[in-house]
Amino acid sequence: xxxxxxxxxxxxxxxxxxxxxxxxxxxxxxxxxxxxxxxxxxxxxxxxxxxxxxxxxxxxxxxxxxxxxxxxxxxxxxxxxxxxxxxxxxxxxxxxxxxxxxxxxxxxxxxxxxxxxxxxxxxxxxxxxxxxxxxxxxxxxxxxxxxxxxxxxxxxxxxxxxxxxxxxxxxxxxxxxxxxxxxxxxxxxxxxxxxxxxxxxxxxxxxxxxxxxxxxxxxxxxxxxxxxxxxxxxxxxxxxxxxxxxxxxxxxxxxxxxxxxxxxxxxxxxxxxxxxxxxxxxxxxxxxxxxxxxxxxxxxxxxxxxxxxxxxxxxxxxxxxxxxxxxxxxxxxxxxxxxxxxxxxxxxxxxxxxxxxxxxxxxxxxxxxxxxxxxxxxxxxxxxxxxxxxxxxxxxxxxxxxxxxxxxxxxxxxxxxxxxxxxxxxxxxxxxxxxxxxxxxxxxxxxxxxxxxxxxxxxxxxxxxxxxxxxxxxxxxxx
Amino acid sequence: xxxxxxxxxxxxxxxxxxxxxxxxxxxxxxxxxxxxxxxxxxxxxxxxxxxxxxxxxxxxxxxxxxxxxxxxxxxxxxxxxxxxxxxxxxxxxxxxxxxxxxxxxxxxxxxxxxxxxxxxxxxxxxxxxxxxxxxxxxxxxxxxxxxxxxxxxxxxxxxxxxxxxxxxxxxxxxxxxxxxxxxxxxxxxxxxxxxxxxxxxxxxxxxxxxxxxxxxxxxxxxxxxxxxxxxxxxxxxxxxxxxxxxxxxxxxxxxxxxxxxxxxxxxxxxxxxxxxxxxxxxxxxxxxxxxxxxxxxxxxx
Numbered sequence: 001x002x003x004x005x006x007x008x009x010x011x012x013x014x015x016x017x018x019x020x021x022x023x024x025x026x027x028x029x030x031x032x033x034x035x036x037x038x039x040x041x042x043x044x045x046x047x048x049x050x051x052x053x054x055x056x057x058x059x060x061x062x063x064x065x066x067x068x069x070x071x072x073x074x075x076x077x078x079x080x081x082x083x084x085x086x087x088x089x090x091x092x093x094x095x096x097x098x099x100x101x102x103x104x105x106x107x108x109x110x111x112x113x114x115x116x117x118x119x120x121x122x123x124x125x126x127x128x129x130x131x132x133x134x135x136x137x138x139x140x141x142x143x144x145x146x147x148x149x150x151x152x153x154x155x156x157x158x159x160x161x162x163x164x165x166x167x168x169x170x171x172x173x174x175x176x177x178x179x180x181x182x183x184x185x186x187x188x189x190x191x192x193x194x195x196x197x198x199x200x201x202x203x204x205x206x207x208x209x210x211x212x213x214x215x216x217x218x219x220x221x222x223x224x225x226x227x228x229x230x231x232x233x234x235x236x237x238x239x240x241x242x243x244x245x246x247x248x249x250x251x252x253x254x255x256x257x258x259x260x261x262x263x264x265x266x267x268x269x270x271x272x273x274x275x276x277x278x279x280x281x282x283x284x285x286x287x288x289x290x291x292x293x294x295x296x297x298x299x300x301x302x303x304x305x306x307x308x309x310x311x312x313x314x315x316x317x318x319x320x321x322x323x324x325x326x327x328x329x330x331x332x333x334x335x336x337x338x339x340x341x342x343x344x345x346x347x348x349x350x351x352x353x354x355x356x357x358x359x360x361x362x363x364x365x366x367x368x369x370x371x372x373x374x375x376x377x378x379x380x381x382x383x384x385x386x387x388x389x390x391x392x393x394x395x396x397x398x399x400x401x402x403x404x405x406x407x408x409x410x411x412x413x414x415x416x417x418x419x420x421x422x423x424x425x426x427x428x429x430x431x432x433x434x435x436x437x438x439x440x441x442x443x444x445x446x447x448x449x450x451x452x453x454x455x456x457x458x459x460x461x462x463x464x465x466x467x468x469x470x471x472x473x474x475x476x477x478x479x
Numbered sequence: 480x481x482x483x484x485x486x487x488x489x490x491x492x493x494x495x496x497x498x499x500x501x502x503x504x505x506x507x508x509x510x511x512x513x514x515x516x517x518x519x520x521x522x523x524x525x526x527x528x529x530x531x532x533x534x535x536x537x538x539x540x541x542x543x544x545x546x547x548x549x550x551x552x553x554x555x556x557x558x559x560x561x562x563x564x565x566x567x568x569x570x571x572x573x574x575x576x577x578x579x580x581x582x583x584x585x586x587x588x589x590x591x592x593x594x595x596x597x598x599x600x601x602x603x604x605x606x607x608x609x610x611x612x613x614x615x616x617x618x619x620x621x622x623x624x625x626x627x628x629x630x631x632x633x634x635x636x637x638x639x640x641x642x643x644x645x646x647x648x649x650x651x652x653x654x655x656x657x658x659x660x661x662x663x664x665x666x667x668x669x670x671x672x673x674x675x676x677x678x679x680x681x682x683x684x685x686x687x688x689x690x691x692x693x694x695x696x697x698x699x700x701x702x703x704x705x706x707x708x709x710x711x712x713x714x715x716x717x718x719x720x721x722x723x724x725x726x727x728x729x730x731x732x733x734x735x736x737x738x739x740x741x742x743x744x745x746x747x748x749x750x751x752x753x754x755x756x757x758x759x760x761x762x763x764x765x766x767x768x769x770x771x772x773x774x775x776x777x778x779x780x
Contacts, residue, residue: 006582014570063568069532072567072619075560077552077583 003079007086011060012094018056019094025049026098029424033106046424053095054136058149060090061140066201068144074205084202091133096125103426110427112389116368117426120390124420131187131422134194141201142210159218176304177291178344180416181233182225187422189221230292234344237456240417244455247347249281252459254339254466255317270302270323272473277343277461282314285349287396287451292344293320297328318345329468336465344458346415348396348451355447358382366450367393373446380435384409384446387429390420395450399432406449407432415453481544483508483630483660484529489538491524491684498524500684501538506662506677511652513671513692514664515765516681517773522664523564525681526634529662530560543630556584559623559659561616562634569608573601573618577625584626592625598654599647613644620648624655631655633663637670645670672765680769682776692765699768700739700760704732704748707756719747723775735771736760 012019029049032042064073064083073083100121107117139156143149175182193214200210238244255276275295282288290306303322310316320343352366362370371386384399386409394415398406409432414421421428469477484506491499499521506512514522527533528540531550540547545554571579577596581587596603599617607615616636623631631652637645645667652661653674665671671678672692679689688695702722707730718725718734725734732752736744739760748758763771 003582006579010579013575014568069527070562070564070566072565074532075530075555075558075565076580077555079552 001082001085003082004085004089007064007078007083008089011063011086011090014063015056015059015094018052018059022049022052022056022094023098025052026102030102030105033427034109042425049099049424050132053099053132054153055146056095057091057133057136058140058143058146060087060094061137062143062146062149065144066141066205067207080202084198087137091137092129095133096129099128099424100125103424106426107389110370110387111362112368112370117389119419120426121420123418124390124423124426127187127420127422128424130191130194134198135190138194138197138201138210138214141198142207142214156218159215160222175230175233175292176412177289177346177415178230178233178237180414180418181236182228184416184418185228186221186225189217189224193217193221230294230342230344234292234456234458237415238458240415241455242453246283246286246349246455247457249283250347250457250459251280252343252461253278253280254341254461254463269326271326271329271476273301273322273324273329273468273471275303275320275322275339275341275471277318277320277341278315279318279345279459280315282311282316283347283349284314285351286454287311287348287351288316288318288345289348289396290318290320290343290345291456293322293341295322295339295341297324297332318343329472333467333469333472337468339461339463339466341461342458343461344456346453347455347457349454350452351449352451353447353449355445357445362387365448367395367397367452369393369397369448369450371399371446371448373399382434382446384432384434384448385429386432386448387427390423390426390428391416391418392428392430393450395452397448397450400447400449401434407434409448415456481508482506482541483510484512484540484542484662486525486529486540487538489525489528489540490536491521491528491533492536498684499528499535499538502681502684502686504679504686504689506660508660509657510677511656511661511663511675512677512679513668513675514662514679514681515666515668515671515769516664518666520681521684522681523562523634526562526632526662526664530558530632552583556586556626557629559626559628559631560633561619561623561631561636563616563636563638564634565619567607567615567619570606572604572606573610574603576607576618577622580622581625587626591627592621595621595624595651598651613640616640616648617644617651620651624651624659627655628659631659631661633661633665635665636663637665637667649674668766668769669764678765680772682773687772687776695768696762696765698737698739699763699771700736700744701763701767702734702736702739702744702748703757703759703761704752705756705758706730706732706752707754718751723771735763735768 025045025048029042029045032038032045064078065071103121103124104114107114136153139152140149143152197210197214200206200213255278275293279288288308288311290308293303293306295301295303301322301324303320305321307319308316354365356363356371356373358373358375362372365371365386369386369388371384373382373384375382382401386397392410392413394413394417396408396413398408400406410430482505484504486502486504489499489502490497502521502525504525514525516522524533528535529542529547531547534548542550543554543557568576577592599621601614601618601621602610607618610618620636636648640648649670655661656674663671663675675692677690678692678695680687721736721738722734723737725732741760744760745758748755
């Protein structure tokens with residue numbers, strides 16, 4: 001420990017200028033949050049901060065470069081544990097701590113309750129350390145200087161991008177609210193590669209072996225990320241259901257297509273289709289939202305947008321917008337086909353709400369949100385802005401203006417159980433805008449409603465002897 | 480007297496190039512061992528393997544009785560290393576470098592460090608990047624002698640230095656010789672000759688010989704034989720193997736005797752040439768010995 005502190009002090013002395021510069025970036029980043037006039041610059045400052053932090057990590061690791069045979073330290077009695085410990089301590093104190101301080105400061109200024117923000121603060125730091133600092137430290141440990149370090153990052157990025165391009169044709173589909181499972185696996189893989197690389201490098205300085213471990217790990221991680229089946233994500237998500245038995249009475253079937261559902265736009269070489277899925281037996285007081293839909297056609301259908309009819313007597317219809325290949329549609333449209341589909345959906349309940357007047361400061365809304373609403377002088381347009389500490393809550397959040405329809409804020413949420421996402425910015429903000437043709441003088445306030453996910457469910461649906469034409473955009477139908 | 484360094488059948492390949500070819504080497508305790516050899520002979524590679532900077536392809540090397548591959552911090556507290564190729568932390572001042580290194584060595588001797596600073600006239604407040612090459616070598620040596628290591632390994636320490644700096648370095652070394660075993664690789668044979676107690680000659684990855692300096696200089700002689708008529712050697716009686724660089728002229732035969740013994744050498748000369756007018760056997764400098772060996776080796780190749 002004494003040796004680690006000794007090396008740490010040397011590094012702090014060596015890199016004081018870079019450390020001061022990073023503190024300056026962090027201060028500027030925090031200051032831009034307070035000065036809302038310059039808030040648009042905070043994204044740019046975040047990038048500068050990340051680049052500065054990565055370079056500082058590279059510089060401190062390369063102060064005792066692992067690769068090479070000319071460094072003075074390799075013939076001195078350094079203990080590898082002390083050296084690694086010193087570098088980790090440096091990263092925690094001079095990279096993580098400033099970011100932690102900035103996040104803490106921003107939350108404090110914006111009036112978020114600090115006690116309930118502690119898990120987010122800590123988780124955010126853990127993510128930054130494990131998924132950013134460690135991987136970049138591992139890359140630096142494989143580099144002989146700052147220029148090779150930067151080049152190595154580009155190589156890793158190019159390698160990652162080529163892996164994505166290589167595996168993309170094998171059918172990565174958006175998992176919407178369940179995508180956090182895939183990203184968690186990706187982040188876990190990044191961390192899982194960095195740890196053995198750092199261990200091998202610091203313990204035995206075997207750069208070639210470490211490079212193979214890193215390349216193999218990246219390939220496996222990319223494969224796991226790209227090829228993860230939806231069923232796995234749902235299995236993980238179902239395991240996290242609060243009331244898994246809640247939806248046992250729900251039945252699903254194909255329904256009829258209403259004309260008005262076709263506002264999905266066009267895609268070249270594709271036919272827009274809508275598959276209506278009727279859900280019956282929804283428990284009273286619950287809401288439902290579609291997550292992932294897959295349908296067995298001869299080539300993959302791109303299904304992503306879900307809309308739902310109001311729930312009435314435990315029945316609701318979820319309309320899934322899909323695009324299918326024009327050629328396939330041409331081959332299948334005139335013959336009876338059997339459709340086999342799977343719908344992953346989530347039941348929401350335990351509604352919480354709060355009503356607030358317009359043109360007020362941010363006020364505390366349900367689910368840890370802070371919201372503010374503005375309207376123009378004529379009361380024909382409204383803008384509701386809500387922000388959350390570290391990540392948007394895994395809740396269905398929407399706003400209601402007087403007697404108007406509900407507006408989701410945002411359209412899609414992540415069901416991730418973790419208290420923070422990988423980001424330096426501690427706030428996630430979303431807007432919802434509404435406009436009306438006529439002024440609505442009676443509307444003086446807005447209600448923010450949040451419902452929590454109670455059960456994540458899955459239903460397989462089969463429809464025999466149906467015509468694909470019936471689900472297609474009316475403009476291409478023959479009947 | 481135990482061996483401070485030993486290498487057994489050491490092989491090192493870089494891709495298809497065999498840099499060390501079953502090298503066997505021992506450095507006795509208390510010696511100043513000069514490792515000499517032409518460029519590319521494998522001196523630096525040998526030293527890097529001994530210091531665990533490189534791993535051998537096969538064979539074994541031990542330093543202070545520890546396998547070089549297992550050389551850990553405990554052993555390194557007893558080893559000093561100075562190399563012309565070493566990258567020092569140039570941002571440090573001399574004073575900070577010494578202060579930084581001190582806690583790594585339990586045997587660090589402040590008085591010895593102060594003496595070395597005085598002896599080498601080191602500018603404590605100057606950053607290493609602002610020092611001359613010679614001064615940097617002095618700093619490296621001072622930082623390696625201040626903890627009185629049992630073994631000091633030096634790789635081409637005098638290369639490119641002016642004579643005054645060399646003299647300072649050698650003086651510093653000589654003060655530590657005895658308590659510290661020194662292994663030094665160098666092209667500068669003249670400098671090695673002045674203080675090495677043992678010498679090893681490495682060529683093409685093999686140690687051609689290794690012996691005490693006194694024994695080496697005693698057995699090498701430049702021999703000149705004055706003859707009355709041109710020597711005519713019968714085909715079935717070639718030059719002895721231990722005569723190198725043999726040359727003949729009408730009245731003179733000249734060669735380097737590698738195993739000089741006054742009586743035996745005289746007998747061999749008489750056996751080959753009969754009665755001769757005069758035989759002179761002159762001692763050779765280390766440089767002359769190595770030039771002879773290197774030329775003979777390249778001729779054989």
